[in-house]
């Protein structure tokens with residue numbers, strides 16, 4: 252009894268310390284209104300760091316503790332014990348408030364998953380100190396705890412953390428598990444950020460251990476997307492093969508995934524090999540036979556000819572964002588604000604066997620500060636004042652064929668510019684812009700890039716890292732005829 256009483260006293264001492272701080276601030280606030288001039292000469296003595304350290308010590312030593320948290324790991328007999336203070340827990344969480352009111356003894360038993368139990372110390376420390384250090388692999392468990400105990404500021408902080416740390420290094424990868432968690436909790440913003448990250452960085456994801464852990468649902472939704480950034484469709488097929496042999500999904504899933512491969516984008520010599528040697532293809536051949544047949548027809552003649560005789564409307568002939576050299580080229584622009592830059596590169600006329608060996612030369616022109624005509628005419632109307640180097644204007648790229656050719660009939664060449672940036676030390680795709688001839692069409696090309704600043708997040712060592720892709724689209728094959 253005496254011992255308990257002693258603990259109570261030390262809690263009170265610590266608390267009255269807290270109240271003094273609050274009281275001084277309240278008086279200071281009132282005085283500010285009345286005697287603003289006097290207050291201006293006041294100096295802030297700030298010892299909040301020391302207060303935080305004391306709170307941390309209070310938790311670590313457990314002095315004056317009036318509640319013992321017993322954290323039981325679900326379906327094990329592991330128990331973690333933390334000496335806590337009901338006042339602090341109640342101050343932060345209405346859930347703790349209710350649990351503490353209901354308890355019968357000085358113990359409070361909490362049941363948590365192994366994942367959550369392993370970060371419970373960190374979580375409680377946050378309640379005492381208001382700061383927390385987070386690793387990518389701890390974010391979900393902490394988010395779960397913050398949600399369960401209604402620590403809303405922590406929950407929001409973690410949501411923001413996840414959105415900003417998709418590219419962080421972690422030994423086993425974390426974006427796939429964050430995606431699953433976002434789906435589970437209905438956080439559509441996080442879900443979409445994860446999906447976009449996975450789509451835009453698919454090549455690295457395909458090679459990581461994470462790829463094998465992708466769920467059926469995520470696999471199928473990735474396979475549908477046209478904005479995947481990867482080397483080639485063959486790379487995707489091979490990754491799918493690895494995934495299926497690892498996960499042994501139901502036939503339905505394997506068949507849907509196989510039917511989402513865009514066989515038209517794979518050169519015939521590779522298709523022959525798949526058809527004869529890929530165990531996956533041999534097993535499910537019947538379910539993709541029609542797509543392969545259509546693909547070989549596509550490779551046999553000009554796509555325009557094919558469209559004359561067959562009504563087709565499918566994604567089979569729709570390119571994704573392929574990085575391999577047949578489809579485009581990287582373009583690194585040093586000191587992009589200095590002046591206009593031009594660049595030439597070649598692509599195949601089209602993916603069909605009939606066109607793949609025909610080359611098209613493209614000229615690309617980058618202007619760092621291009622002004623739309625309408626803006627330029629306002630300048631001339633208002634006298635001689637010309638825009639200065641840094642005045643207005645926005646980056647623009649135009650891409651035009653070096654020569655025209657009758658082969659271009661029936662094809663529309665869609666251009667895609669991929670802008671890479673560095674995040675957490677890694678190069679990641681920051682933006683993907685699609686347009687026909689000029690980035691003016693997108694309206695927001697590099698709109699927030701602020702290329703004038705050497706520290707712009709869009710620059711890597713003062714250079715702009717672009718990759719240009721040219722995608723031949725045969726509308727007659729994709730948009731069905733009447």
Ligand SMILES: *[C@@H]1O[C@H](CO)[C@@H](O)[C@H](O)[C@H]1NC(C)=O
Pocket residue numbers: 295297298299300
């Ligand atoms: C007091 O100091 C801490 C850290 O030293 C700082 O984060 C905080 O903003 C300061 N408070 C005020 C009111 O200046």
Ligand SMILES: *[C@@H]1O[C@H](CO)[C@@H](O)[C@H](O)[C@H]1NC(C)=O
Pocket residue numbers: 261312314
């Ligand atoms: C906390 O408890 C420890 C022993 O358990 C004691 O040494 C220390 O002085 C106490 N600290 C305070 C601030 O009461």
Ligand SMILES: *[C@@H]1O[C@H](CO)[C@@H](O)[C@H](O)[C@H]1NC(C)=O
Pocket residue numbers: 353354355
């Ligand atoms: C408190 O005790 C009552 C009766 O002894 C029991 O029914 C109840 O489940 C206990 N509550 C908790 C939270 O342990």
Ligand SMILES: *[C@@H]1O[C@H](CO)[C@@H](O)[C@H](O)[C@H]1NC(C)=O
Pocket residue numbers: 418451452454455456480671677678679680
């Ligand atoms: C993201 O994609 C870019 C370009 O495709 C690649 O260079 C980079 O390594 C990828 N980043 C990560 C973190 O996978």
Ligand SMILES: *[C@@H]1O[C@H](CO)[C@@H](O)[C@H](O)[C@H]1NC(C)=O
Pocket residue numbers: 564565566729730731
């Ligand atoms: C053609 O395919 C596209 C994309 O799959 C779809 O949106 C469109 O409705 C289809 N058109 C017809 C006529 O089937």
